[in-house]
Amino acid sequence: MRPIELRFEVLSLAVINEHRDLEPWYREFNDRAWGPARVCAAVVAQHGAAALARLYPALGRRIHDQADKDFDTVIPAALAEAGLPVELADAAHRSDFDQEMRASTARAQQLVGEDLGTPTIAVDDVAFFGPVLTSIPRGEEALRVFDGVRLLAGCRAFSELKRARAEDLSFA
Template sequence: MTEIAAKPVVDVYVDPMCPFAWITSRWALEVAQHRELELTFKLMSLYLLNKDRDIDDDYRAKIERSRGIGRVAAAVQADHGPEAFAAFYTAAGTRIHNQRNKDFDAVAAEALAEAGLPAALAQVVTSTDHDAALAASHQAGMEPVGDDVGTPTLHVDGVAFFGPVLTRVPRGEEAAGLFDAAVALARYPYFYELKRSRTTDPVFD
């Protein structure tokens, strides 16, 4: 059996644009209120994940538009650390998902301000200076699970999974119980996949 620590180290890899990553991240924060864990949000990139995939034109255009905010997020994570990234991600995600603001460049500027980060970072949207850092973070999140999956990716003491994909944010002991189940699966080294067709859309309340 794979050893999981009494206080698991949990890394949730997210892209600011992804609604499922947003719900999983809010679930992880809820779990942290009920279970002892070390929780960190880290950056992956839907643009990089889908760069060589055959996807529809509308989705391709959307992830192309999100490159700028991904670069800002990479700069925040690389230059200001995980706590700053978590604050930026929460501010950005609230605007993108709860408030349905799809002007990603404007969201990036507003999220920087809310998180108390330098406004000059908004200029990174058109810069390639942090592309290598973004690619490295993306690779760290995706390499253990493979590129045939998506976001979010959950790492529990180094054991990585795609998901969980949720359309609601579980609360209280329901959230904690779902995490306990994920840890139980992580303990079994030959577990790989558990999936069913999704019949509901994401709700961010």
């Protein structure tokens, strides 16, 4: 509908929260998140950011929409869907790409500060955590959301918006 340059980068909640005191359920979530984040970092290192832009939604559909938390099956299936070598799934259980994952996460923290999560976005050289959406807007609605984010990014005083989640997540 109009050209927008979009680039995905790895931001790891596991890295952000690794030394924080967390509730047990959230600690388990973060500990398990190392695997998919490591695979994403491996994909960027070996195939570039465009490949991550294909992999990320394939992972999201399986993990969130289909509620499949078996990462050992989710990751290879998502890699195959994204047209990437399925062997990259092995990176989930290795630390080979942790340095790249930590560096990418650190870049996001430098832009936003310590109080960040996913998604973190940068628009017009301003970065912030959010917007958190329960589904993917399409067409004119997507443009309105993007324009709203750009408008907020242009206001130096903007800090935060938040409300309770009204729907389950959907990547459809």
